[in-house]
Amino acid sequence: IYTLGIDIGSTASKCVMLRDGKEIVSKSLISVGAGTSGPQRAIAEVLENAGMTRDQMAYVLATGYGRNSLEGIADHQMSELSCHAKGASFLFPDVHTVIDIGGQDVKVLQIENGMMTNFVMNDKCAAGTGRFLDVMARVLEVKVEELGDLAAKSTKDVAISSTCTVFAESEVISQLAMDTDKCDIINGIHHSVAARVAGLAHRVGVRELVVMTGGVAQNSGVVKALEEELGHTIHTSPLTQYNGALGAALFAYQRYLKEQKD
Amino acid sequence: IYTLGIDIGSTASKCVMLRDGKEIVSKSLISVGAGTSGPQRAIAEVLENAGMTRDQMAYVLATGYGRNSLEGIADHQMSELSCHAKGASFLFPDVHTVIDIGGQDVKVLQIENGMMTNFVMNDKCAAGTGRFLDVMARVLEVKVEELGDLAAKSTKDVAISSTCTVFAESEVISQLAMDTDKCDIINGIHHSVAARVAGLAHRVGVRELVVMTGGVAQNSGVVKALEEELGHTIHTSPLTQYNGALGAALFAYQRYLKEQKD
Numbered sequence: 001i002y003t004l005g006i007d008i009g010s011t012a013s014k015c016v017m018l019r020d021g022k023e024i025v026s027k028s029l030i031s032v033g034a035g036t037s038g039p040q041r042a043i044a045e046v047l048e049n050a051g052m053t054r055d056q057m058a059y060v061l062a063t064g065y066g067r068n069s070l071e072g073i074a075d076h077q078m079s080e081l082s083c084h085a086k087g088a089s090f091l092f093p094d095v096h097t098v099i100d101i102g103g104q105d106v107k108v109l110q111i112e113n114g115m116m117t118n119f120v121m122n123d124k125c126a127a128g129t130g131r132f133l134d135v136m137a138r139v140l141e142v143k144v145e146e147l148g149d150l151a152a153k154s155t156k157d158v159a160i161s162s163t164c165t166v167f168a169e170s171e172v173i174s175q176l177a178m179d180t181d182k183c184d185i186i187n188g189i190h191h192s193v194a195a196r197v198a199g200l201a202h203r204v205g206v207r208e209l210v211v212m213t214g215g216v217a218q219n220s221g222v223v224k225a226l227e228e229e230l231g232h233t234i235h236t237s238p239l240t241q242y243n244g245a246l247g248a249a250l251f252a253y254q255r256y257l258k259e260q261k262d
Numbered sequence: 263i264y265t266l267g268i269d270i271g272s273t274a275s276k277c278v279m280l281r282d283g284k285e286i287v288s289k290s291l292i293s294v295g296a297g298t299s300g301p302q303r304a305i306a307e308v309l310e311n312a313g314m315t316r317d318q319m320a321y322v323l324a325t326g327y328g329r330n331s332l333e334g335i336a337d338h339q340m341s342e343l344s345c346h347a348k349g350a351s352f353l354f355p356d357v358h359t360v361i362d363i364g365g366q367d368v369k370v371l372q373i374e375n376g377m378m379t380n381f382v383m384n385d386k387c388a389a390g391t392g393r394f395l396d397v398m399a400r401v402l403e404v405k406v407e408e409l410g411d412l413a414a415k416s417t418k419d420v421a422i423s424s425t426c427t428v429f430a431e432s433e434v435i436s437q438l439a440m441d442t443d444k445c446d447i448i449n450g451i452h453h454s455v456a457a458r459v460a461g462l463a464h465r466v467g468v469r470e471l472v473v474m475t476g477g478v479a480q481n482s483g484v485v486k487a488l489e490e491e492l493g494h495t496i497h498t499s500p501l502t503q504y505n506g507a508l509g510a511a512l513f514a515y516q517r518y519l520k521e522q523k524d
């Protein structure tokens with residue numbers, strides 16, 4: 001039995017194909033999200049990777065900000081909060097806190113026995129989100145993907161005192177004008193993101209195991225800065241980028257089983 | 263008796279020279295603020311305009327974000343909140359609410375009998391401040407000074423739904439890509455600023471007479487949008503840009519009189 005989970009975020013479209021609700025057969029990630037060709041391309045790619053067609057999928061479930069654009073393709077839609085809780089519990093069964101930093105938002109989920117029991121979300125302010133890092137990478141003329149490795153070379157603490165993206169950008173420009181080492185600035189930027197996210201996380205409470213998901217979890221500098229801010233080890237993996245889509249594929253399998261029974 | 267008030271803001275330096283604590287003799291405004299040559303240039307200019315020297319000033323009082331950089335030049339420093347209350351009460355004796363939108367902050371002051379009784383301030387978030395308008399003017403490739411006149415030509419409502427400067431900038435870019443009329447976009451931007459500032463103002467309460475000060479008060483589009491949001495007439499004048507410096511010069515005169523008596 002094959003099920004498909006599709007997560008349409010603001011900045012990326014992700015798909016995960018599962019066999020029998022437990023084995024990841026194929027996955028895809030296209031770096032454009034809702035309102036673009038990203039969703040269709042991600043679906044085409046995940047099917048092609050597996051050499052399968054839409055008709056062979058027993059159940060297709062869509063989640064994420066842009067999930068409603070897939071009516072007619074997906075059998076069902078679900079909130080990304082539930083799917084993130086589901087995906088993280090599959091990858092890390094002992095998870096109690098999920099910190100998801102997406103392209104335009106931050107969510108912190110409290111989890112008990114694989115179910116979400118509380119959450120807090122920021123999607124109104126760019127500070128602490130992937131967008132903050134995009135803005136800074138552009139000013140620093142480096143790629144977002146390079147930020148983690150560059151921060152690892154930092155040897156001196158540089159404080160970025162503003163949390164606001166706009167004011168922090170000015171601070172970065174001033175630091176560049178003073179010839180401050182880029183690696184030190186980037187480390188400061190990561191701590192700014194971490195401080196902002198930690199503030200949000202403390203509102204729901206942080207309990208081990210702490211799992212970080214979303215695209216920004218691939219940035220080792222943010223993960224490290226957040227570990228320092230929270231005083232907890234943070235668990236992540238390359239798969240956590242697909243966490244929402246994975247959760248959707250798991251729910252798809254559950255719904256398929258339920259429909260068979262009914 | 264001549265006194266001098268100096269207001270060193272984040273983006274502009276302003277001076278006002280008063281005769282006998284009641285008549286404005288000279289004023290100056292340099293569009294760069296704290297940490298630049300702006301303060302010195304503003305002082306030189308206000309003295310030159312009046313054909314006078316520093317020694318002829320009975321008392322010099324500094325206010326604003328960068329007031330501490332003038333030690334040795336000013337006789338005294340005072341908080342800009344007090345100076346704004348003082349200046350606004352001089353210009354509009356019946357004032358009860360002052361809304362000051364500066365280059366990087368927004369302050370709303372409650373005033374009773376010329377004294378500040380309560381206030382609320384945002385200096386952490388660029389939304390609703392002059393910086394928000396700077397960012398938008400740059401994206402729209404117009405001058406900040408032109409925004410008011412351009413908004414007056416708007417014929418259609420365009421909603422900018424994000425208050426965050428970063429997300430609103432993306433909305434503006436999308437609108438431009440859809441060939442939306444710039445004047446309509448600018449009107450939408452002014453309403454975004456007004457909504458944000460109104461939210462702040464409601465936290466201290468808004469009572470007539472409402473006076474708007476600071477550089478952004480020169481933008482008739484923001485004033486109009488804020489009048490609509492608040493449901494109150496807003497009083498302003500070209501002099502309100504100098505409101506903090508005016509208050510400082512008034513306090514300087516009071517302090518001079520007090521010192522004479524002691």
Ligand code: SF4
Nearest residue numbers: 125164165387426427
């Ligand atoms: S603090 Fe900065 S990034 Fe956050 S909402 Fe305000 S303008 Fe946007």
